[in-house]
Each structure stands twice: as C-alpha cells, then as structure tokens.
Amino acid sequence: MKYESQGIAKMYFIAALGLFLGQIIFGIIMGMQYVVGDFLFPEIPFNVARMVHTNLLIIWLLFGFMGSAYYLVPEEAERELFSPILAKVMFWVFLGASVLTILGYLLVPYARLAEITMNDLLPTMGREFLEQPTITKIGIVIVALAFVYNIGMTILAGRKTVINVVLLTGIIGLAVFFLFAFYNPHNIVLDKYFWWFVIHLWVEGVWELIMASLLAYVLIKVTGVDREVIEKWLYIIVAMALISGLIGTGHHFFWIGTPDYWQWLGSIFSALEPIPFFMMTLFAFSVVNQRRRDHPNKAAVLWALGTAVMAFLGAGVWGFMHTLAPINYYTHGTQITAAHGHMAFYGAYVMVVLTMISYSMPIMRGKKAANETAQKLEIWAFWLMTLSMVGLTLILTAAGVMQVFLQRFSEDPLPFMVVQDELKNFYWAREITGIGFLSGLFLYLYSFFAKGKEVEFEEEQLD
Amino acid sequence: MTSDKLQLKRASTSALLSLLNLTILPIIGFIALLFLYQKTESNSIDRYYAALGIKTNLWAAVALILVTGSMFLVGGYNSAWTWVYVVSYFVMVHALFILFATWTLTRSWTGQKLKLSLAK
Ligand code: HEM
Numbered sequence A: 001m002k003y004e005s006q007g008i009a010k011m012y013f014i015a016a017l018g019l020f021l022g023q024i025i026f027g028i029i030m031g032m033q034y035v036v037g038d039f040l041f042p043e044i045p046f047n048v049a050r051m052v053h054t055n056l057l058i059i060w061l062l063f064g065f066m067g068s069a070y071y072l073v074p075e076e077a078e079r080e081l082f083s084p085i086l087a088k089v090m091f092w093v094f095l096g097a098s099v100l101t102i103l104g105y106l107l108v109p110y111a112r113l114a115e116i117t118m119n120d121l122l123p124t125m126g127r128e129f130l131e132q133p134t135i136t137k138i139g140i141v142i143v144a145l146a147f148v149y150n151i152g153m154t155i156l157a158g159r160k161t162v163i164n165v166v167l168l169t170g171i172i173g174l175a176v177f178f179l180f181a182f183y184n185p186h187n188i189v190l191d192k193y194f195w196w197f198v199i200h201l202w203v204e205g206v207w208e209l210i211m212a213s214l215l216a217y218v219l220i221k222v223t224g225v226d227r228e229v230i231e232k233w234l235y236i237i238v239a240m241a242l243i244s245g246l247i248g249t250g251h252h253f254f255w256i257g258t259p260d261y262w263q264w265l266g267s268i269f270s271a272l273e274p275i276p277f278f279m280m281t282l283f284a285f286s287v288v289n290q291r292r293r294d295h296p297n298k299a300a301v302l303w304a305l306g307t308a309v310m311a312f313l314g315a316g317v318w319g320f321m322h323t324l325a326p327i328n329y330y331t332h333g334t335q336i337t338a339a340h341g342h343m344a345f346y347g348a349y350v351m352v353v354l355t356m357i358s359y360s361m362p363i364m365r366g367k368k369a370a371n372e373t374a375q376k377l378e379i380w381a382f383w384l385m386t387l388s389m390v391g392l393t394l395i396l397t398a399a400g401v402m403q404v405f406l407q408r409f410s411e412d413p414l415p416f417m418v419v420q421d422e423l424k425n426f427y428w429a430r431e432i433t434g435i436g437f438l439s440g441l442f443l444y445l446y447s448f449f450a451k452g453k454e455v456e457f458e459e460e461q462l463d
Numbered sequence B: 001m002t003s004d005k006l007q008l009k010r011a012s013t014s015a016l017l018s019l020l021n022l023t024i025l026p027i028i029g030f031i032a033l034l035f036l037y038q039k040t041e042s043n044s045i046d047r048y049y050a051a052l053g054i055k056t057n058l059w060a061a062v063a064l065i066l067v068t069g070s071m072f073l074v075g076g077y078n079s080a081w082t083w084v085y086v087v088s089y090f091v092m093v094h095a096l097f098i099l100f101a102t103w104t105l106t107r108s109w110t111g112q113k114l115k116l117s118l119a120k
C-alpha cells in the first residue's frame, strides 16, 4: 500500500461481502418460494424477499465501488485521500442506514414502513430497486455527495490520470442520476420513464465508466502494460458506452405508453450497447497477451479476465438477445429478462468489485498476494460461482423461451399461472444452481482465512 | 512495408475477418478471408491465421447452422422444446465462438501463434 488512507477500502469491502452473503441467501429463499409457494410464509413473503435481494445487491455494489475508489484514487492521484475521517464517518452512516432499511423491510409491512418514514411528505417508495424509504434515499444522497466530494478533492489536488478522471465521471453520474429517484409523477407512464433514467442510465451508462476504470487499473497493475496503451482503450470504451447507452434507454420505452418512435430509437441505439462491453473483452484479452510480467496474484488476473468475459456474455450477448423491439414484444418481462439481469449484474458489477477486492485485499493485509492455498481456494470459488451463474442463466433462458412459447407465441396461449406450473422443473434446477453459487461464495469467504505457503516471486513481477 | 510486417498485418486482418464473419459480416467476411488466404505462403504466420479463421468459421457453420437446423428438423418448428434447445444452444455456442475469435485476434496482434493458456 503506497498511501495509508487506501486502507479505508478494507472496511468497505468487508461490509460489501457481508451484504453480498445476505443477498444470495435471500435469492435462495425466493428460489425456494418459486417451487414451494408457502415456504417461510408468512414470515418472509416473496415480495419482501425480492426487495431485500435486489436492494442488498445495489447496496453492496455501492460499498464495493466506494471501497474500490478509496483504494484506487490515492494511488492514482499520488496523494493521501482528501479526508479519511469523512470516508470513515460516511461508512458508518451508510451501513447504519442500509441495515435499518433492510430490517424495516423484514420487520414491518411495507405500507406501515411508508407511514413510519413519512413517505407522504415526499413519496418515492414502491418502485423496483428504489423501494427505500425517502429518508434512506436522502441518506444515500448525502453519502454519495460526501463520497464525490472526497474523491473529487483528492483528484483535483493530485495527479489526474485518465483512469481516475473516468472513475470520477462515473461516480458523479451515479450520484446525479440517482436524483431521478426523487421524482415520482402520478402519471404511470412518466413514472416508468423516469425510473429507467436511474436504473438503465446506471447500469448501461455511468456504471460502465466505473467498471472500465477499475478494470483498467487492475490490468495495469497485474500486467505491467503501458498506461498510454490502456488510456487509448478507455477513451473508446467511454465514448461507445455513452453514445449507445443514453438513447439506448429507449429499449425500455417500447410498450409503456411512450411514442412509437422509441421502438426505432431504442432498438437501433441499444443494439450498439454490446460494443463497449465487447471492447472491454478485447482490451482485457489484448493487455493480458501483451503483459510484461506474471503477477504473483493469479487470482486477480483470473477475476479481471472473468469480468471481461462474463460482462460481455451477460450484458452484451444476453442483452442483445432481447433488445430489438420485435423480439422484446415477445420476451418483455419474462424469465429471459431475469436470466439477463442475473448474468449482467454478476458478470459486470459483481465481478469487477471482486476483481478489485482480489487485487487489493492482500496488499491491505500487508502482502503482495494471498498465500498459495488461499489463491487456490479463491480460484475454485471463482469457478464455482461463475459456472453456477452460467447455469442459472441458461436455465432461466430455457424457462423463458418455454414461457414465451406457451404464453405468447403458440396458437392457443395459456394463462400466466398455468405456464408457471409448467416451468416447475426449471425452477428446481435454478434452485440447485443457486445453492452451487452459495457454496462458491462460502468457499470464497473462507479463502480469506486460509493459511498456507507464501507465493514466491521476484521484485520485477510487481509494480 | 517489409515482408515481415506485411505478414503480421495480414495475420491480424485474417483474425479480424474471422471475427467479423461470426458477427456483423457473415459470408462476406468468409469470402474476404478466402481471398486473403490465397495471398499467403505456407509456413508463415499469416497463412496460420488465415487457415485458423477459415477452420473456425467452418466449425461455427457446422455447430450453429447445421446443428440448429437439425434441431428444427427433429423437433419441429411448432414445439416449445425445440425452441428451448435452439435458443439456449445457439446463443451460448455462438457467444463462445465469438470469444474464441476475439482471443485469437488479440493473439494475432502479438505476432505469435494461438495459445489458450496464460502459462509462459
Ligand atoms: C450475484 C448473484 C446474483 C445477482 C447479481 C442477482 C441479481 C438479481 C436481480 C438484478 C434481480 C431482479 C431481476 C429482474 O428484475 O429481472 C434478481 C431477482 C431474483 N433473483 Fe437474483 N441475483 C443473484 C443471485 C441469485 C441466486 C443465487 C438466486 C437463487 C436461486 C437468485 C434468485 C432470484 C430470484 C428468485 C429473483 C426474483 C425473480 C422474479 O421476480 O421472478 N438470485 N436477482
């Protein structure tokens, strides 16, 4: 660790991983409820479990992004973090708000939670991913602003690299687009319209900048490839992400009561959205092939390559699959969507955070790389989680095709719930892959505690 | 351009054409690849990549067109299960070919032959 304040990342990463575990457990609970309808009823109804699953995902990814930025920015800017205290205080504020919110979901009926938190004053609750009480949302804004300020001041006062400027742009975008969560028009068409300005413009816009910069940073570290080479790639990736992603939002405006021209705009621009993800694959493959050294942290290299591949599959390929209006007409809101949502979130954002953790955690614990046993376990965990996610995605894809066929495509379409019954076996299979994923996650968490022989390396293998 | 550089250029163009044929320029990419192959000499790096591109795409044609075609023949166009197999299989296998061609392309930029591992 070159700068002491980089160590703040550690607490962020630990919180992220704890919440990640919670997210997966709730995924598995829901997977079970899909096949055993009254599983854990009335303690944990499906809608609550779903909210907990998706909100924990978003929260822990935000912890992961913040930790990553606190680790990366001092080193790139070549100075200590502007205010380590602020970063620590905000950690506890964010963790407190998150835990309270999740407990609120679990312990109080949602309508009552809305009452208690005085949702009436400024109603923002009730929309997927943005279910948080308004007061939590305000907390998120405060944390995000403090974070942008802290990171921004550090970069302004220090060295500006393409990596940290792209990261900062992404972070500012994340904070700004979240503000749409406060606008909650009565007209349901408008409401959905603006909802997507948060969700879509996050994952298919500004988060891509965060992802690209984190990936670029780790790749420079582990391959020793020249910064100039990597910067050129970053420019193209950022440009392509924004060109395709902004108007690409239109792929969510096909059937919600918006004007017809969105079918053209949305189809054409979102069809270009795989390009930045593909560029990241090309970029990662190419710098790894041109690497100047073999870094002792093999697990981190694997995570970086895995991110590039899985993001391309989940976002690029599985996104493209249903993004053209004539296809989306059939697949909209089916298990195809869930298949894509899972692989894209995992492949892009879960994996890029795990890449950063894999690279930086050993360093924050005073080593260049984890010991041989720990790395071996981590690599096993990588494959177990990744292959389970591929399995889960393929099973949901199969279920989705079956669903589309029976419910929307065939000569005499069946009702929704009848079709769901037909899909039982797929859902059982999904649950098995879910348990595979959880085992991988346990192995991953265990790898941090595994003892073993330290890896041997020469100084020139490092930065 | 020295003949060495020309070969490297052709090698990476071949790898690119192979990828294009799998994605946005099907058939056209393959024809261009055949023309490029004719210009190369045996035992050279550009011949290697042109041949690899041709082989990759022939295999892709078998795996994607022939196999999915047979799925339709066996299962019939009007069966849900046919579509389940066709869509899942086609998307996954097509993506794997694209990833393979992408890795090949970045290998061609190094001027070395294909290698699928990271070991030195
Ligand atoms: C890192 C891993 C995971 C990520 C990133 C993730 C992400 C998501 C996302 C984004 C959604 C919302 C999907 C949508 O709106 O279409 C969702 C829903 C869901 N997830 Fe996960 N998830 C993960 C792991 C799991 C696991 C292991 C299971 C268990 C089998 C699971 C089961 C579910 C279920 C049942 C839903 C609800 C789908 C519905 O409403 O019909 N997830 N997850």
Ligand code: HEM
Residues within 6 Å of the ligand: A128, A203, A204, A251, A252, A270, A271, A273, A274, A311, A314, A315, A316, A318, A319, A320, A321, A322, A323, A324, A328, A331, A332, A333, A334, A337, A340, A341, A342, A344, A345, A348, A349
């Ligand atoms: C890492 C990036 C991405 C993530 C995390 C992601 C995640 C998601 C999620 C969670 C949903 C479901 C939202 C909901 O209705 O609850 C969704 C929907 C959708 N995504 Fe993505 N996505 C990504 C990239 C892409 C890309 C690149 C494309 C197109 C090429 C795409 C196309 C779509 C489409 C068309 C839908 C709407 C599906 C429907 O009509 O039901 N996505 N995405």
Ligand SMILES: [Fe+2]
Residues within 6 Å of the ligand: A200, A204, A248, A249, A251, A252
């Ligand atoms: Fe989108």
